[in-house]
Amino acid sequence: MRLQFTLLAASAVLAVGARAQSNDPVKLTESVRGNPQLAAFTVDTAPGTVSAFGLLGPTGELAVVENPRDLTVALKAIDGSNAFGLSITPARTSITPMSVSTYYDHMWARVLAGTTLGYAQTTASVEGAEYRQRAVSIETSFFLEPQKDDPLTLYWNALKSASGKDNPCVFADAQKPLDPPAAPTAPAASAGSAASDGGPVKPALAPPELKEELDKRAADCRKLALSKARWNASRAWASWAKGQYRPDAGGATHSMGHVLVLGFTYGIGDFDAKQAGALTVAAKRTSDEPTLATLSAAEPTRKSVTLSTLRGSYGTERIRGLLEVSNLKDGEPTASQRVFKQALGLDVRLTDGMWINFRAGKQRRIDNQGDEWGSTMSLSYSPAALLKF
Amino acid sequence: MQVTSSAPVPLELRRKGGSIVTSRLDVWLATPAGWRLEGSSVLQNVTAPVERQSMKLAKGQYTAVFTCRVEESINGVYEFNFDVGPTPVYADKGNVNTTSDPHDSKVYRDQFVLVVS
Numbered sequence: 001m002r003l004q005f006t007l008l009a010a011s012a013v014l015a016v017g018a019r020a021q022s023n024d025p026v027k028l029t030e031s032v033r034g035n036p037q038l039a040a041f042t043v044d045t046a047p048g049t050v051s052a053f054g055l056l057g058p059t060g061e062l063a064v065v066e067n068p069r070d071l072t073v074a075l076k077a078i079d080g081s082n083a084f085g086l087s088i089t090p091a092r093t094s095i096t097p098m099s100v101s102t103y104y105d106h107m108w109a110r111v112l113a114g115t116t117l118g119y120a121q122t123t124a125s126v127e128g129a130e131y132r133q134r135a136v137s138i139e140t141s142f143f144l145e146p147q148k149d150d151p152l153t154l155y156w157n158a159l160k161s162a163s164g165k166d167n168p169c170v171f172a173d174a175q176k177p178l179d180p181p182a183a184p185t186a187p188a189a190s191a192g193s194a195a196s197d198g199g200p201v202k203p204a205l206a207p208p209e210l211k212e213e214l215d216k217r218a219a220d221c222r223k224l225a226l227s228k229a230r231w232n233a234s235r236a237w238a239s240w241a242k243g244q245y246r247p248d249a250g251g252a253t254h255s256m257g258h259v260l261v262l263g264f265t266y267g268i269g270d271f272d273a274k275q276a277g278a279l280t281v282a283a284k285r286t287s288d289e290p291t292l293a294t295l296s297a298a299e300p301t302r303k304s305v306t307l308s309t310l311r312g313s314y315g316t317e318r319i320r321g322l323l324e325v326s327n328l329k330d331g332e333p334t335a336s337q338r339v340f341k342q343a344l345g346l347d348v349r350l351t352d353g354m355w356i357n358f359r360a361g362k363q364r365r366i367d368n369q370g371d372e373w374g375s376t377m378s379l380s381y382s383p384a385a386l387l388k389f
Numbered sequence: 390m391q392v393t394s395s396a397p398v399p400l401e402l403r404r405k406g407g408s409i410v411t412s413r414l415d416v417w418l419a420t421p422a423g424w425r426l427e428g429s430s431v432l433q434n435v436t437a438p439v440e441r442q443s444m445k446l447a448k449g450q451y452t453a454v455f456t457c458r459v460e461e462s463i464n465g466v467y468e469f470n471f472d473v474g475p476t477p478v479y480a481d482k483g484n485v486n487t488t489s490d491p492h493d494s495k496v497y498r499d500q501f502v503l504v505v506s
Contacts (some may be wrong), residue, residue, distance in 0.1 A: 014437050091407075091464070092407070092463055092464050093464060094466050094484050094486070097406060097464045097466040098407055099406055099407055099463075100404070100406070100408070100409060100435060100463060101436050101437065101438045113463060140461070149407075151412065152463065153461060154438050156409065156435050159409065159411060159432050159435050160433065162433065170431065171413055171431055171456075172413055172456050174413075174415040174429050174454075175413075175456045176415075177417055177424060177452040177500050179452065179500075179501065190414050199477055199480075200393055200477035200478055200479050201390065201478070201479060202481045203455055203471075203479040203496055203498070203501075204498060206414065206496040207498070210456075211496040214458050214494075214496050215492075215496075218458070218460060218494070219492070222492070302450045
């Protein structure tokens with residue numbers, strides 16, 4: 001599941017609009033003044049994670065490759081014009097697997113385990129012209145305080161420290177032998193292949209009912225462990241992506257520029273604090289991005305922009321408020337800059353993983369004729385989407 | 390399978406890979422009234438590449454039940470070796486990640502005769 005192969009439907013590469021993601025919020029209401037052309041109005045999450053897919057803006061089916069053989073099959077499907085995407089987190093595949101102990105013991109390993117390489121190619125129609133585009137990316141994110149925030153670490157620690165009869169994290173209850181006590185010295189033969197030289201044998205698989213019981217127990221343990229994860233996790237992230245395009249009819253290849261994102265969140269308060277907060281600082285540098293109007297020109301006009309954002313969040317597990325400011329300056333907006341300059345927000349949890357999000361703020365009009373105020377209310381299925389950039 | 394060990398009986402579980410491996414060994418004595426549990430060792434220090442414990446058992450012959458669970462975590466790759474004293478008893482390796490479930494698992498349950506001398 002860690003190695004993802006995406007069949008991409010062609011979509012506009014530089015069109016203003018949010019990426020299609022499964023966790024994207026569903027907009028319920030929208031109120032704006034000024035220019036009503038606000039396809040990206042809900043984007044108040046500031047600089048986003050940058051991936052090759054993000055740069056190209058593709059959508060499509062998501063298939064899964066879990067081993068080298070599947071990857072080989074997937075790569076055979078590529079030709080120069082396919083809409084295609086590939087994302088691989090090497091440490092999380094069987095190609096270059098990372099061990100549990102390495103991840104647990106070393107910060108560098110956790111950075112590496114969260115590092116994803118991406119490639120995407122697609123075709124897009126911009127103002128009537130067809131373009132072929134491709135992009136590569138590398139991104140990583142990791143928890144600064146894994147003992148408090150990292151779901152893997154929390155789960156492993158719960159297992160390591162488990163004790164007590166009713167604790168689901170205790171591996172299993174005592175298992176009785178299969179033989180009747182009358183013949184205790186003649187145990188059932190191992191279903192595995194016993195080594196003739198006295199070496200170890202492969203133990204027999206457990207009956208399905210025992211596997212089911214232990215799987216449920218583990219699921220209960222994970223739930224218990226993750227209940228102690230902070231919503232305001234301290235984490236850092238970085239990503240870089242670069243792309244290029246050329247007219248489908250032929251012609252020179254041009255750079256789509258490159259994007260660098262750096263950021264971190266510092267969580268204040270432990271998981272059991274009645275109220276807690278988070279401070280997030282992020283910066284996104286977009287370099288040499290061609291403007292839409294000059295995309296077909298021999299020498300497209302290019303822009304470089306740095307967007308920095310500061311966000312403070314405060315609240316509880318059920319309700320959180322946030323205040324966000326950015327350094328967005330006047331100038332012709334691009335897709336990547338379509339964010340609030342100042343924003344207030346409120347997130348209210350309806351059920352586990354389902355949130356109502358309200359945002360109000362000021363952003364630059366898309367026609368660059370001053371600022372405008374607006375608000376949105378949306379339904380989100382993932383709290384994480386609100387906490388990361 | 391029969392394994393002979395001196396008391397206390399040393400146990401060692403070695404782990405490799407990005408899956409978590411938890412196991413336990415339950416040692417039973419046959420009595421006229423049925424099985425009697427003489428000792429258990431739970432090995433679930435899942436981040437330790439090598440986990441050692443020992444069991445205090447009187448001299449005699451027992452039936453030991455080995456239970457082990459492998460769960461996909463960082464990835465599905467795993468390898469474990471379980472030794473009783475100097476005797477390698479059980480081992481397996483592979484990739485437990487066989488479905489889209491992020492927590493694919495495999496559970497083993499086997500038993501052997503343990504003679505404590």
